[in-house]
Amino acid sequence: MFVELHLGTTDRPVINLLKRLGYGLAALTVGNNDIEEIPTFRKLVITQNSTWKLRMVKNFDIVSVIPWSRFVLNKFISDERIDLITINDISKNALPTKPQARAMAREGKALEIVINPIINHGEQGLAFLRDLINEYTTVDELMIVISQGINNVTDIRNPRDIIELIHVLSSINAAPLISDNPYELIVNAMYRRGVCT
């Protein structure tokens, strides 16, 4: 079963197509949580202009932050409300350093790579994606998840093809990154919020 952690649409045909491709869970980055086809969770994405939304964490199942500098990243790594750090652009300025990545692993924060906006940059994006995966898979215990970043039908690709692409780029088995890891992340986030107590 595949898991998409960055779904930006509730369009029914899109959800049906995801289901046909083997997706069984998704995290929605938009409101409107009335999807019945697959279980969905609500994801809060914090960006530079929306830090005020951190006050609303109670209404969401998972919380991610797109870092805009390494300094703010330090603050978010130790913030208990954050579940994952999201990378969705090819800017290297806000990428976690190796010590920061180790701290993330220690604090139980996952690293999410949203591949669609990265691959849209063509060859440059592919090189960036390869470097990113090679760099962070060497950090012990750091959980990495890969999301497609789906906003409409043209963003959808077969997750099995994505596994092949990651394998071609960096020779690692990406299957857990798009299935088991995001699944585990959602379960951990639910425990952390006390849903299962």
Add this chain to the structure above:
Amino acid sequence: MHMRYVILDVYPSDRVDYVLAELNNWFRLLAGKDAIGVELRVVKKYEIGRVIVGVPNPLVKYLRSAIVIVGRSNDTALVTVKVSGTMRKALAIASSVQYLFHEFQNM
């Protein structure tokens, strides 16, 4: 050489030729010297927006990777339906499995 057959669905349906040209470019770029002397073979095109592409077994990973990359610049969706080891099976699957984008056709 042993071949694999990739069944691809393309949306909108009229972009199949564009997709095949782009796929060929990216496939060659990713496969590098492995692709010398190799051609992607179009086994059959279906009007609905489906195509079967034949590729030597060791290079199928490059074709699948290219599928993830292609179509982004002009809003084209392409999704692998199935990869099959024999042409007969690929043709059977292609003519029996519902077009993946059927729900988008009348929108």
